[in-house]
Amino acid sequence: MRRWTTVARSSTGFVAGLTAAAVLTVGFLAYQAHATVPRNLSGRPGPMATHAAGASKAPRDQRRPTALPGGSGTGERVVYSLDDDRVWLVGADGTVQNTFKVSPGNVDPAPGTYAVASRSKAITGTDGVPVEHVVRFTTTGGVVIGFSAAVDGSWPTSDPAIRTGGIRESRADGETMWMFATIGQKVVVIR
CATH class of the missing domain: 1.20.5 (Single alpha-helices involved in coiled-coils or other helix-helix interfaces)
Structure with missing residues (x-):
């Protein structure tokens, strides 16, 4: 025993x-x-994240509406205009390599400078649509903000009940963004 x-x-x-x-x-x-967790996805500002409180709209060239706005930063970067729903991919020498229209979700990032924090080749978007070439750079109010292209070519729904930070591009533009905006790439959000 x-x-x-x-x-x-x-x-x-x-x-x-x-x-x-x-x-x-x-x-x-x-x-x-x-x-x-990347600082931009954890709800805390990352090392590159700066927000311009009350930022005014960047100056525009009235004769060339697709021209890169002044005051949109320097060096290699993605520039995203909230007011124009347009993106510019800018090389290290300051020349625009590409520009295209986008369609944002209903949650916008604050104007400022961010860095690409994560990427996914293919996922399902917050609106239930399969998306590809996802490039995320911040969160706003718990909603992840990033660029993506819908596999079926659709644009975001305008359903206010679904909070989405997906900034939709065409599939061709999504592939271009995917090649350009790798982890750490600067993203400048302007008005």
């Missing part, structure tokens, strides 16, 4: 040790996952 009591006590200690190790491992992994 004495031998079984000793075995039961040692088994209990062994199980308690395994449980403690499992709890520590899960805690460590949770901390590690939280610590490695």
